[in-house]
Amino acid sequence: MKRFHLSQSVRGALTNWGPVDWVNATEWITRDDGTKFTSGSELKAEFLNLLASGVELIPCDRCDGFDPKNGCPGHEGPSRIATGNAFRDAMQNNREISTNQ
Numbered sequence: 001m002k003r004f005h006l007s008q009s010v011r012g013a014l015t016n017w018g019p020v021d022w023v024n025a026t027e028w029i030t031r032d033d034g035t036k037f038t039s040g041s042e043l044k045a046e047f048l049n050l051l052a053s054g055v056e057l058i059p060c061d062r063c064d065g066f067d068p069k070n071g072c073p074g075h076e077g078p079s080r081i082a083t084g085n086a087f088r089d090a091m092q093n094n095r096e097i098s099t100n101q
């Protein structure tokens with residue numbers, strides 16, 4: 001059985017998030033190197049850059065083979081699904097969760 005990581009829609013965030021949402025998202029979205037964004041506007045600017053470069057989705061957890069347009073490719077077995085803090089945070093903060101199924 002394939003499991004899928006959650007992902008965040010870049011376009012959906014840019015369409016739906018208000019200033020407070022961007023600030024809150026800096027708590028759970030980091031750069032690839034793990035460092036945090038210093039402001040909501042900085043994070044929003046990064047999302048605009050991502051969308052301009054063709055990235056539609058970002059993973060909510062570590063995901064091997066993640067595709068920026070189609071998301072998680074799916075993984076065999078039960079251990080690869082997004083759980084724990086990443087899942088909880090995504091559920092609290094996201095309005096645009098895609099499970100890519």
Ligand SMILES: [Zn+2]
Binds near residue numbers: 005062073074075
């Ligand atoms: Zn995945």
